[in-house]
Amino acid sequence: MTASDTHRAIEAVWRIEAPRLIAGLAGLVRDVGLAEELAQDALVAALEQWPESGVPRNPGAWLMTVSKRRAIDLIRRNERLQRNLIELGHRLDLEEEPPEIVLIEDDLLRLVFTACHPALSMEARVALTLRVLGGLTTDEIARAFLVPESTVAQRIVRAKRTLADRRVPFEVPQGAELAGRLSSVLEVIYLIFNEGYSATAGDDWMRPGLCADALRLGRVLAGLMPKEPEVHGLVALMEIQASRSAARVGPEGEPILLLEQNRARWDRLLIGRGLAALDRAEELSGTLGPYTLQAAIAACHARALTPEDTDWVRIAALYEALARMSRSPVVELNRAVALSMAYGPAAGLELLDQIVAEPSLKGYHLLPSVRGDLLFKLGRLEEARAEFERAAGMTRNARERALLEERATACRNG
DSSP states (O other), X not given: OOHHHHHHHHHHHXXXXXXXXXXXXXXXXXXXXXXXXXXXXXXXXXXXXXXXXOOOSSHHHHHHHHHHHHHHHHHHHOGGGGGGHHHHHHHOOOSSSOOOHHHHHHHHHHHHHHHTOTTSOHHHHHHHHHHHXXXXXXXHHHHHHTSOHHHHHHHHHHHXXXXXXXXXXXXXXXXXXXXXXXXXXXXXXXXXXXXXXSOSEESOSOOHHHHHHHHHHHHHHHHHOTTOHHHHHHHHHHHHHHTTGGGSBOTTSOBOOGGGSOGGGSOHHHHHHHHHHHHHHHHHOSSOOHHHHHHHHHHHHHHOSSGGGOOHHHHHHHHHHHHHHHOOHHHHHHHHHHHHHHHOHHHHHHXXXXXXXXXXXXXXXXXXXXXXXXXXXXXXXXXHHHHHHHHHHHOEEHHHHHHHHHHHHHHHTO
């Protein structure tokens, strides 16, 4: 194996092992920032030694062993922690054996809840989650969200400092607190997925790498919390939505809307996985939660072989149930679309006009975009043109802006 082959192998191993490694170390030192530094030290050691010695048989165990030794060295150098040395020494097994899988899985789950702690801003939660659980570098996170690398680095540093200063416990919450904290975890993962699925800014309609990262995190969480229905509901939703990725973008990178997509290009494997996850969520649920309801809506599209086969009446009913649960103007916006498809554009426009003055939708480009579409279908072309132009002026995504400008031109040309 050449040196370059070894370096590629190390990169692959790091992507796979980093979350478990950091989780295991954080469980010992009770500090996410310190755990990541120790893990990075082990990575440096691998980069120095593996090109000469070769990749070990169990690279994850090798990295964990080196990290634990660094932890012991650090503790010995720190006089303030001297009193904990004997206790921690008993907890650290320095043999080059794979860590006990149950312990590591528990630590990984604790890391998920720590990285997504509500004490952090949403931007900080996303950055820290992608860093310690997704294995992304600050540069990769910055490029994905189109912000300076220094901004991402600051968010991560502040997040670690906040967790340390507030002495956030490295644990999975119990009882009533679990539901609220789990919703934060799911929100972070879905936000990452959505940014990949429909980029808010930049020149690309999609960022598939972020979708893949969110899916991987969702699948890990489903394995760690197999009896939580909403975890499976979120995985189902992301699997089914991700199945359309190849059909959502044209040869020049232009967006292709749902009803115009070539459904033969939808990934049937991902659809199958999504439907299986949805079945699992529904089996575990008494009342379907918001992610499971959204997955059920996505499943209606996935099961339709043609746009005409779509069960829009059921989709409208599912959106109504979701609206009662969430009280979200964005859900009402989507319900208006479903109503227009099930009962005609006038029905959708009637609902849309009830929320058009909603303050939270001010500046939300999809409101005038949807309104323009409904007005277009009703033959009110001049009003539709104005809405499309307004939407184009609001979006920060170049591909989406071009699409909206094309629709405005189509209205102008009759």
